[in-house]
Amino acid sequence: MGQVLGTVQEKLNGRQWKERQVRKITDKVFDRFQDDSEKENGLSFENLYIAVLCVYNDINKHLPGPHHDPPSKAKLKTMMEDYDINLDGLLDREEFADFIRKLTADSLNAISLKLIIALVVAPSVALMTKRATEGVPGVGKVVQRLPNSVYASIVTLGVVLVQKSGEDCE
Template identity: 40%
Template sequence: MGQKLGRFWGRVQGKQHVQKICDKIFNQCVEQNGRELLRLNDLHLAILLVYNAVNKHFNGPHKEPPSVEEVRAMIELLLTKENVEGIDREQFYQLILKSISKDLNQLLINKFVLALLVAPAFAEITKIRGKSVPRIGAVVEKIPTPILISAYTIGFVLFQGFSMAIK
């Protein structure tokens, strides 16, 4: 149950989309050099490609990629920890996630605010329109409005941007 909730929360935050984007970009960059590691020289290009894909797939304001100096600092930090030629898929994902987490949090806040603003109106419209339907009207009258608001809020948060497909 906890794993399902964790995946659910990751989906709401957009981490699953970022994971798919990182995997796609990592595979593209690794195919060019023929190894299973992303070379540190190619790291800035890979980060720019990830941010380009993220900006295409996520609604909201444009997410700025880290500057060249910030990427150099990331590379120097990696080199001081250990003398490496490149990073693997999981290290790349964690590096991207660390730099994009602020933007993902803003995206999540925008989703919640929009859902909380729109859900009460949809709940009231549902109750008003539902009462006029012959067999459903009695059932709609028995459902409390706060339950409808909660259901709409959850639905809006889950399904905002649902049509975004990562190819």
């Protein structure tokens, strides 16, 4: 019972950590573009568009996976209207944080899924199937002599290469 509660607590802490990281990024970007607009209490559409381009640039630079294109200006305009709660034509800090969280959710989930497959599922499947190779002539004896860690690494590398080749085709 304690293990189950510990696992749930770890997941919640991981989610809270992710939320804090996203908040740091949004605050940093908001402050950068807020300084450019001295008299305003939020981001205008022009500054919002540039801020979104910066966020997507960071996502593409720092996170693994395929290139993620930012949404079109028309979609951003529609979303801005949805997230502009006080209807002043500007997004304040809280509105901007919610806006970016929603905008990048799909990209971050796709990246998380690929990492889980490459780092958790592939090594687990490799170790489970190692025994199945015993009956394969020629290959079975070689696979059985490999240490589990080496075999799991080779299979994981293969999965990552297949994922990478799939991204190149898109």
